[in-house]
Amino acid sequence: MAVPLRRLHHVSLFVSNGHKLASDLVSKYKFNLFATRLTDRSTQVAFRKGAAVFVVNERPTQSALGLNEWPQVAGNDRNDQNSADAPRVSLGKHKRSQPSCLYDVHLDHPVDSVSNVCFEVSDVERAFKELRRLGCDFYVPPTTVEDENGLVTYSVVKSVVGNVCHTLIDKTKYGGIFLPGFDVTEKDWDLEKEDLSCPVTHFDHVTYACPRNSTHQVMKWYEKLFGFHRFFIDGDEDVDEGFVVNQEGVGLRLTAMEYWKCSKAGISLPFTDKSEPDCKFVIAESLPHQSRNQVDTFLEQHRAAGIQHIALYTKNIVSAAHTMAEAGVQFFSPPPAYYTEVGKRQEIEEAGHDPRKLSEHGILLDADLQQDPSSLKECSGNKRYLLQVFTKPIFAEDTFFLELIERRGATGFGEGNIRALWRSVQAYMENEREGGPQRKTVQ
Numbered sequence: 001m002a003v004p005l006r007r008l009h010h011v012s013l014f015v016s017n018g019h020k021l022a023s024d025l026v027s028k029y030k031f032n033l034f035a036t037r038l039t040d041r042s043t044q045v046a047f048r049k050g051a052a053v054f055v056v057n058e059r060p061t062q063s064a065l066g067l068n069e070w071p072q073v074a075g076n077d078r079n080d081q082n083s084a085d086a087p088r089v090s091l092g093k094h095k096r097s098q099p100s101c102l103y104d105v106h107l108d109h110p111v112d113s114v115s116n117v118c119f120e121v122s123d124v125e126r127a128f129k130e131l132r133r134l135g136c137d138f139y140v141p142p143t144t145v146e147d148e149n150g151l152v153t154y155s156v157v158k159s160v161v162g163n164v165c166h167t168l169i170d171k172t173k174y175g176g177i178f179l180p181g182f183d184v185t186e187k188d189w190d191l192e193k194e195d196l197s198c199p200v201t202h203f204d205h206v207t208y209a210c211p212r213n214s215t216h217q218v219m220k221w222y223e224k225l226f227g228f229h230r231f232f233i234d235g236d237e238d239v240d241e242g243f244v245v246n247q248e249g250v251g252l253r254l255t256a257m258e259y260w261k262c263s264k265a266g267i268s269l270p271f272t273d274k275s276e277p278d279c280k281f282v283i284a285e286s287l288p289h290q291s292r293n294q295v296d297t298f299l300e301q302h303r304a305a306g307i308q309h310i311a312l313y314t315k316n317i318v319s320a321a322h323t324m325a326e327a328g329v330q331f332f333s334p335p336p337a338y339y340t341e342v343g344k345r346q347e348i349e350e351a352g353h354d355p356r357k358l359s360e361h362g363i364l365l366d367a368d369l370q371q372d373p374s375s376l377k378e379c380s381g382n383k384r385y386l387l388q389v390f391t392k393p394i395f396a397e398d399t400f401f402l403e404l405i406e407r408r409g410a411t412g413f414g415e416g417n418i419r420a421l422w423r424s425v426q427a428y429m430e431n432e433r434e435g436g437p438q439r440k441t442v443q
Ligand SMILES: O=C(O)C(=O)Cc1ccc(O)cc1
Pocket: 207, 252, 254, 282, 284, 294, 295, 311, 388, 403, 413, 414, 417, 418, 421
């Protein structure tokens, strides 16, 4: 049986310059640094904005990796594991015997990467046994970590997507703010006021860039192991083909899935917001015989399949994008004609937005044609729509980027927005990344 997930706990990144990313997350993306784990062998720093939590891990140098580093993939001989043998890490006294990357695994990926989506589950030992039975490989077997606030048990499972792994964590016996081993720097969660100028509340979706023809295998894996369910991005979407965007040179196949959150009983503060929606997962692969796209570029520069972007949900994209842009975030912008073309201008105005305001930061709007009356209450008038804006890649390579998304009743992804994003990225590749228009090759 699939292992039920309680909720997405955090997403972790491995970067060579943790300081640079930390400073960008705080000053540009308006995240708050709230917990740190600094040892002689590792630097792990946690940032949050609403329920969206990133943990930044600085990639350790080879010489810093100790002899007691966790095995890269635990062998299949631990099926009979019981909690009595689970490694136990007591914090505070034996810092030197701790793994360098607590709650995670360092995979020595050659470029900066977002590689772990950590989920809360209710019984890690049981999840471990069940997933092993279903054929999963684990990087870290069930391990218990404790401090004065209680204990958590975690395990790290290898996924079928490139370097992506999932930490499964049980926090039901933990009363602290974050995780044992982290020093919480921002103690008073209740005092945190909602950042009205940049209101980001949670992760909306995680998008994987995958090689051609791998979507089916990835989807099956998540369905079988974690009970993910397919959801249709578009009403006309073919069950096998997925949502195909195959016009004007784009060439993408998108398939989306989501998981059902199980009971939240016992989850420790501050994550008890009952209305917190689920995070969706999108699998993107490129189609043959089309121009090169963001997925191809990701696979080449990231050197493996993996997490291509993460969307941050906001209630006010105009304000959030404006605040971030003022702080130095660079967004992709569609060609100016996008906002003046009659159909789009009308769509924007009918949704109650000002095309000039959206154009300032490259915000895209797409009306949703699917009819689901239950979500109509969230939007003005009778049209459901969504607004999106995409940052330029945040690492040195053209790999990972962030997205802001504001949903007004629309649950999927806009085909028009994807085409507009594609045009923006093409222009960026040709003009900015390759040294400006003078080096553009005429075809
Ligand atoms: O539209 C979105 O936000 C998606 O997540 C779909 C998507 C996937 C891959 C791309 O390169 C561009 C867009």
